[in-house]
Amino acid sequence: MSPAGGGHAVVAIGSNIGDRLAFLRGAVAQLDATLGVHATSPVYETEPVGGPDQDDYLNAVVLVGAAEPASLLAAARAAEEAAARVRTVRWGPRTLDVDIIACGDTRSDDPDILLPHPRAHERLFVCVPWLDVEPQASLVGHGPVADLVARLLAVPGTAAPRRTALDLPAGNTPGPRR
Numbered sequence: 001m002s003p004a005g006g007g008h009a010v011v012a013i014g015s016n017i018g019d020r021l022a023f024l025r026g027a028v029a030q031l032d033a034t035l036g037v038h039a040t041s042p043v044y045e046t047e048p049v050g051g052p053d054q055d056d057y058l059n060a061v062v063l064v065g066a067a068e069p070a071s072l073l074a075a076a077r078a079a080e081e082a083a084a085r086v087r088t089v090r091w092g093p094r095t096l097d098v099d100i101i102a103c104g105d106t107r108s109d110d111p112d113i114l115l116p117h118p119r120a121h122e123r124l125f126v127c128v129p130w131l132d133v134e135p136q137a138s139l140v141g142h143g144p145v146a147d148l149v150a151r152l153l154a155v156p157g158t159a160a161p162r163r164t165a166l167d168l169p170a171g172n173t174p175g176p177r178r
């Protein structure tokens, strides 16, 4: 998908330190300023996956304007920096995590920006909110996101993301699914 050709990229945002909702809202504002936000999912509360013992996350998915992988990464990093994110341990707690999940059929093997995100297909905290904003979504290389969700939820002991009544601004950029 070329930036000039329209379309969108899928971005996952998460926070489990401090005012989690405020960090997610800040991320939406930043992403709107850089890439344009087309849609925001409901906010979910999710148990941490991997890493040390830590608090639950708030997670959501944002559809933004399509762009080159390097521009998507720059926008993600700018949003994280605005939240004063500090990296400590892998998969450890963070004020804000911004992951680029996919941009149409684009593939990138640059370690700084892998597309699609190599762990997206195994993460309910990504796939469940993504389905809310794009029910027919398909993850390049993995197929329909609805099938991924069904498969992940069928694993015994899996905790489903809990949908909250919290909401995010929709962004100011007109898009196909607002």
Ligand SMILES: Nc1ncnc2c1ncn2[C@@H]1O[C@H](COP(=O)(O)OP(=O)(O)OP(=O)(O)O)[C@@H](O)[C@H]1O
Pocket (backbone or CB within 6 Å): 073, 076, 087, 090, 091, 092, 097, 098, 099, 100, 101, 110, 111, 112, 113, 114, 115, 116, 117, 118, 119
């Ligand atoms: N699709 C992507 N989205 C965001 N960062 C990526 C992507 N592909 C590679 N990276 C790189 O991954 C590195 C580590 O990112 P980060 O610390 O946010 O990982 P994480 O969110 O803790 O874990 P995970 O990669 O499993 O989501 C960053 O330096 C970034 O450049």
Ligand SMILES: Nc1nc2c(c(=O)[nH]1)N=C(CO)CN2
Pocket (backbone or CB within 6 Å): 013, 014, 015, 046, 047, 048, 049, 050, 051, 057, 059, 091, 097, 099, 125
């Ligand atoms: N529930 C949840 N767990 C995670 C998350 C996240 O956003 N939510 N992000 C991670 C690294 O990207 C690792 N684990």
